[in-house]
Amino acid sequence: MEVYKKEKIENVCIFGGTHGNELSGVYLVRNWLKDGALVQRGSFSTHLVIANPRAVDTCRRYIDRDLNRCYGKGTLGESTNAESPYETKRAQELYHRYLSGAPPDGTTADFLIDLHNTSSAAGNCIIIPYNASPVVLQVCVELIQRLESLFVRVLVLTEQGTVESTAGSCKNTIGVEIGPQHHGTLKTKVYDDMSLIVTTTLDILDQINKGELFPERQLEVYSIHRRYDYPRDEDGQLNGTLHPDFEEKDWQPLKNGDNILRTLDGADIRLENETETVYPCFVGEAAYYEKGLAFWTTLKTILKVEKLPLDD
Ligand SMILES: [Zn+2]
CATH class of the missing domain: 2.20.25.160 (N-terminal domain of TfIIb)
Known part of the structure; x- marks a missing residue:
């Protein structure tokens, strides 16, 4: 039973609207906040968050700076005041409330799903940190196999890309990046694919929590090389x-x-x-x-x- 405890995922966070004009995640989170049955599982709590509400309100990527570049130790540790960039303050708030908090006011997520869209033709892409955990890697293998018709690809960030973004902000993180979809617009197929990737991820985490065996195996990934x-x-x-x-x-x-x-x-x-x-x-x-x-x-x-x- 010790092994079971070690892998126990108690809190899963789903961020929509880290970029305020990437609407699939914004609308999924909004709709699940109204009716969360699809994202609740017996073995963990699911927390739904509109990550950058001011940017969502104005349908922009960000207000002052890119929120997904605000999770480095330097930015999270900055002292802030009224003049500070909105996203610096918001990243600190998200981090302390959902990613490294404690009850009664906060939680520490064991798994973070961060929802994004791309205007490029990248299809269904899972973005993982350079040092992804076995849990994250098993989730990727299972998503590729269970959702064969979605042609899921896995992209591995660099160390720098990991530490400044949500990818490095929680011990287990996946970014779900789906396109093509113009920013500020919503496509049915993209919305449905993202919903299916999230609900399937939650199914896999529930099975991991129940101690089901996931064998050792291999995962084909694409690792960031040059810009x-x-x-x-x-x-x-x-x-x-x-x-x-x-x-x-x-x-x-x-x-x-x-x-x-x-x-x-x-x-x-x-x-x-x-x-x-x-x-x-x-x-x-x-x-x-x-x-x-x-x-x-x-x-x-x-x-x-x-x-x-x-x-x-
Ligand atoms: Zn994005």
Whole structure:
């Protein structure tokens, strides 16, 4: 019974609206707050949270700064006042109330599901920390297998990408990132797929809590490799866009010599300096223009997934 206790998940948090204009998670959380039957399970409590309510109210990604870059130790430890960025204060509040709190005013989540949309053609993507736990990895394997028709892919963040985002804010975290969906809009298929991924994740966690055996196995993942920006002029303004051959080619193999970008005066830019086949993702994501990012490349790798329950 000690093993059972060790893996016990008592509190699951579901964040919608970390980015206020990514509406699938906003509406799922709103609807589950009205009727939570779909997200309640016998073996743990589920907490539903609109993560960035002011950004949701104005249907913007954020008010002052990107909330999903506010979970680093520095930002969480900053002293704040009335002038501080709203998201700095909100990340601290979320962290102390849901992710590292204690009763009666707070809880410490054992598992966090953070809901996002992308305008890119990334499909159904689960984003996990660079140091994902066996529980998170088993959830990924099970989601891929149980939801075969959804073609779920798993993206592994870098260490830096983990520590500043929700991915590093809880001992077990998955980001659910689904597209294409324009920001500020809602698509039925994307909404339904996200709902199914969340409810299936909760089923898996309930089974883990009950001590069911999940064998040791392997998981194919895409690990963040390099970032690529658009061509820009000396003022930082766009001087090019995605190459027409490359649009919506998320996860398609890409090698040196393939067209990726085109300058506004018509010169093709090809991939170079990669040493092996890479797999691009979030190609042309709308929210990344301001971040100096046209797309990521990833490397396909295999992770070993430890069995559950873990041995003592
Ligand atoms: Zn997002």
